[in-house]
Amino acid sequence: MKTDFLIVGSGLSALVFGALMANAGKTVRVLEAHEHPGGFGHTFTMAKKYTFNAQLHYVWDCGEGYTVNRVLQKLNLDKKVTFERYDPNGFDRMRMPGYALDIPSDSQELIRRLSELFPQDAKNIRRFVLEVEKTSAGLKKLAPPLDPGELLRHLGEVLGTASYLNSTLQDVFDKFKLPQAAQTLLALQWPDFLLPPARLSFYAWVILFTGYQKGAFYPTHHFEHVIQSLVNAIETNGGEVLLNLEVKQFTIADKTVAGVRAMDRITHQTREFAGETVICNIDPKKAAQTIGMEHFSKAVRKKLDYDYSPSNFMAYCAVKDLDLRDYGFGKWNTFHSGHLDLNEAFEQMYEKNDFSNPSFAITTPTLLTSEHRDCPEDCQIIEFLTVANYDYFKHLKDSDRKAYRQKKAEILDSILDAVEKQYIPNLREHLVFKVTGSPTTNERFCWCPSGNSYGSSLTPRNMGLGRLNHQTSLKNFYFCNASSGYPGFAPTFWTGAILYQRLSGDRILG
Incomplete structure (x- = not known):
């Protein structure tokens, strides 16, 4: 049976997209090669008594009116899928030889704590933190869907943000002449990016740092509950989430993707699936190589030439x-x-x-x-x-x-x-x-190429204007993945919801 949406991969952005489309009355089928849905969000149990999430540790944008909450409200899951907030007085606690800093949610308090540690540099610290807030506001104006009127009303703010397009976090630390120890304390959550200041996009750091400042959260009932709730939203609305099905080939004719051939990893039998629209949650570069790069436009091929994280x-x-x-x-x-x-x-x-x-x-x-x-x-x-x-x-x-x-x-x-x-x-x-x-x-x-943790690396090159999005240049075929949106829990919610908006016309995000 041909479904309205055939979704290849069950990462978080795909599950969000599928749940929203199923909730809107569309027929949805999700194919997943692993025995668990959720991608890096999946949960596993060891020794029959210890439960771990593969990669997720804490998340942002879960408060009232923010991205995750809006999606859950749309799915009538906001009362069922809830979150516990980290300590706003110190959600990230930075420790290094001779220094300790608890990162608070309040920016003025952050300035005070850093200035107390580095009194000689208090002025530059204040300027840096305020610049981070201005850049964060500018990035929100530049995020899709764009509002031309809003851009014009905040032109100075937007132009100031755009000036950091090619900047690393280290570039901005140097610009504001922050002392080395202050730099390290501010950037010590580098494992959230797996990049150091000299390689990390300033934009990427600002998005995550200010996102957590507005609220760092953990699911009340574990990440497994979040994933399963999205799966249930698909299945209770007539959709399917099929596991242990590894896509081996895409069916393509006249620049149109019509379906896939997948191998059942249990029986080793090949099965064929068709969809009016095919949504690709597989790593975009890997999927494009499977299909054949020659089928994609030059512009898309250029965007697919990213480095893995x-x-x-x-x-x-x-x-x-x-x-x-x-x-x-x-x-x-x-x-x-x-x-x-x-x-x-x-x-x-x-x-x-x-x-x-x-x-x-x-x-x-x-x-x-x-x-x-x-x-x-x-x-x-x-x-x-x-x-x-x-x-x-x-x-x-x-x-x-x-x-x-x-x-x-x-x-x-x-x-x-x-x-x-x-x-x-x-x-x-x-x-x-x-x-x-x-x-x-x-x-x-x-199933991540080169073992990458975030899809494309969060460098200025990969975070710039040439970043891949959902568009593929093929008919009925869209990317929906960390590398075609943004990595992390809240950003993948956003990625799935933005594609839903694009294809349904139903606007649920600002």
């Missing part, structure tokens, strides 16, 4: 008979660096594969909500995240499995050494479960 190392751990709140953890994330310069820290880990002095994020999901238990009552979950080089890990895995496992263990040991030295002296004594993921884990379970 770096990949990551994850450690999912459980501790027993230990209350992490006694050691300074709670409704916030902790970001640690042994380096005073994050550019050097990144180069050491990513380029040299040296994790002897790591910079990493720590998150404690069991402390974020009391409505969901992801482990037994006498345990708590603690997770660690840092950058990792795909090519290095791919070579190790292919050439020497033992060395591959040893490298993962070495990285975790370096992180645990730092945690025991700075935060929890006896952590290893309480570890009852640990499992690590590398770039090849991302590739295997989330």
Whole structure:
């Protein structure tokens, strides 16, 4: 049966789009190669009692009237899918040798705290923070759908924002002459991008930093509940979400995509699916290569020539008979660096594969909500995240499995050494479960080329005017993915909702 919308891949943007279209009365079918829906948002269980989310740790734009809330309202899910807010007095807690800074939601308080740490640079700190707020406002004016009247009314603000089009975060730090330690404290949530200041788009940093300032959240009933609620919204409106179906070929004629051929990963049988419109949640470059680049216009081929983001190392751990709140953890994330310069820290880990002095994020999901238990009552979950080089890990895995496992263990040991030295002296004594993921884990379970964590890398080149969007130059075929929108929980909600608006005419976002 041909459906109105055949959606290839079940990442968050695809599920949002599918749920909205199904809710609008359209027939929807979603094909997913993995055994779990949700892409990087999927949840898995280990040892039958420890539950972890693949990649998501905290999210923004979930408050009343913001992107996620508007989508959920449209789906009548806003009372069912709720969120717990991180501590607004310090949702991100930055720790490095000699310095500590809790990032507050209030910008004036942020200025005060930084100025207290760096009194000689108070004026430049204030100027920088206010410039971040102005740039954030300008980016909102420049976000689709564009309002020409609004652009003209705020022309100065928009032009000021546009001046940073090719700027890295480091460029702007340098412009405002911030001291090195202040730069590091402000950028210490670099694992959220997997890029250091010298490589990271200033736009990308502003969007995320100010987004979390307006409210950092965690799902009341875990990310699994969010994903399943979107799946249910599709299925209760007559749609289907079919798992273990790997798309091998797109059906194309006269520059029109009509459907796909997919292999059932359980039976190994080939099945054919057709749709009036095909929505592609697979990595756009990978999908275009499968279809044949020659079928796409020169302009789209140019946009498809993006760099993939770096990949990551994850450690999912459980501790027993230990209350992490006694050691300074709670409704916030902790970001640690042994380096005073994050550019050097990144180069050491990513380029040299040296994790002897790591910079990493720590998150404690069991402390974020009391409505969901992801482990037994006498345990708590603690997770660690840092950058990792795909090519290095791919070579190790292919050439020497033992060395591959040893490298993962070495990285975790370096992180645990730092945690025991700075935060929890006896952590290893309480570890009852640990499992690590590398770039090849991302590739295997989330089907992301080169193990990338965010699709296209969040550099100025990839965040500029030539960034890919949903348009493909083929008929009845649209991209709906982090690389054709933006990565992260709220941005993928936005990506799916914007494409829904474009194809339905039903405007739910500003």
